[in-house]
Amino acid sequence: MKKKVVSILLVTAMVGTMAAGCGSKKGSDSKDEELSLSVTTTFAGEDGNAPNYKEAVSAFEEETGIKINDSSAVSDETFKARIETDFQAGSEPDVLFFFNGADANSFIEEGKVISIDDIRAEYPGYASNMNDDLIPASLVDDVKYAVPVNGYWEGLFCNTEVLDAAGVEVPGADYTWADFEADCEKIKAAGYTPIASALGEIPHYWWEYSIFNHTSLDSHLEVPKSVDEGNGPGWVEGMEDIKKLYEKGYFPENTLSAKDDETFALFTSGKAGFLIDGSWKVGGIASACQSDPDDASTLDKDKLDKFTVTYVPTNGERKATDLIGGLSEGYYITKKAWDDEAKRDAAVKFVEYMTTDDMVAKFAQHTASALKEAPEVDDAEFNSLQIKAIDMMAGVSSLTGAVQDIFNGECRVSTFDGMPQIVTGEVSAKDAVAEGLEMYAEQTAE
Known part of the structure; x- marks a missing residue:
């Protein structure tokens, strides 16, 4: 095929x-x-x-x-x-x-x-x-x-073994935030962790998509001048969405102190249902399904078949099929x-x-390219998760770059390093965003 x-x-x-x-x-x-x-x-x-x-x-x-x-x-x-x-x-x-x-x-x-x-x-x-x-x-x-x-692209990886146990269907192209919260509640009730994420170390993906849900395709890469202008209110709403997920107990109990590899292990070991990450994680999940992480020939295909990747839930103007990537x-x-x-x-x-077309096809595999023409590739060249990623990408309506790549350096500290304080209520989302934007304004003015 x-x-x-x-x-x-x-x-x-x-x-x-x-x-x-x-x-x-x-x-x-x-x-x-x-x-x-x-x-x-x-x-x-x-x-x-x-x-x-x-x-x-x-x-x-x-x-x-x-x-x-x-x-x-x-x-x-x-x-x-x-x-x-x-x-x-x-x-x-x-x-x-x-x-x-x-x-x-x-x-x-x-x-x-x-x-x-x-x-x-x-x-x-x-x-x-x-x-x-x-x-x-x-x-x-x-x-x-x-x-x-x-x-690259960033999508929603799913452990279907967990989803099946909780009576949750794999999300589709019309997946909403309300659907997502309902699914998380089912997963939690079934005794699993809904979301694998180390908010205290790597809040990046949730930060990005939560903001994207309150901006637009045309404006997402615009860093607001202040917390009350442009995308400013949307940034605050995004942080508050993460806080609500935390308050509902959808993240691991130790999400504020855990390392990323710990929460990733929750996902790959069948203890967590969802994981937002990048296209590079396809390889990481495959490695976790190998008896020898460095030897692809030891892949447990049945275990890998329990994973898939789909679209990130929407909570605003963007469609679920509008992904972060580029x-x-x-x-x-x-x-x-x-x-x-x-x-x-x-x-x-x-x-x-x-x-060349052939070389790019070899390097890009299941990710993205800028080629004019697309070759057909044999399924035999890919593992099951790579094939699912290719199928998922066939339904993508757009890819938008990550605003955090522009909003980088010290200005991210208040909302990245400060995510634990935001979700626990020690610092308001508005104050944290305002602090970062003020620092960004100072940096760009220099």
Whole structure:
């Protein structure tokens, strides 16, 4: 059986193939002897695509003769700081796979990466297999620099064993907040924890969706000027929704002190019904169903079949099928490489090679892409939860980025770190939101 891999907004494509280097002035089959490129990506460590990346790099080197000096590393705050330091010191790589949000602002402001339009002026076919409407633009100048590969979505994972025991059906595309609360009550009455979440450590997903339920597709990424303006009241209502869920006892008893891996274990061990998390959690759930977490061949397929993923309940203007998600990273070509004629052509070839339809399909799998055309994929290539994720994404009406990626740093402390105080009533939701917005206003004014 064949299924279509989904892209951002509706169902996007990934069919067909695109020859590597199709936009290059030189043929993709020509050898560039003794030429090397420095490349840095986030495909490292436990990233599921790290093996795919290594395999692709080896194939590129064999095909072109271009040596890749790779310095990829796990994405964290230390890595982000390293990238910023490298640009400041003039030691940035020739090609960089990196975030396209606020983390890229500094090197874009300094003109140290080349826009897709400028590259197309010399290489007309560059990223021509991508839907330009889906390529994220820079927050600095609304210009597109990074060619995306795989994206992400955030959805509602369900343990169907728990739901069945409580007489709850798997939520569908019209799932409302009232439906959700009724289901949580049934799950609680059956002796299970309705929601697996460590509010004291990782309130991120509930924070985001609770706010999204009180904003709109067009305005969600707008940080309000104050608690009483724009989306301000919606942010407060969102925090109060979480507080109500806490007061009704729908979170784990130790949700304010537990670690995320503890509450995740509640979910995977059949003690909690719902979990909001990202597309990356598909792999984590599969690993939890393996006798050896590092060996996919030990997967207990019957256990994995008890999990599914669906849409997050709506409590406002958004449809349940409007999810948080997007294409948060992509390939940049730096000015340093562009100004070197030999490296310019090699860098274009490398990015084109890493963003062909087939390559993107391999990296994106059940997540999201910006491809124009979508390939059909064989169910045999995916486990049951991945197939359910693909089916779920086929019904998505839109993907909107996370406002917390804009509202980052110290301004999030009052509502992220301060979530325990909000839900227990020590601090009012309005005061907590106001504190964060005031700090954000100060940061952006500097």
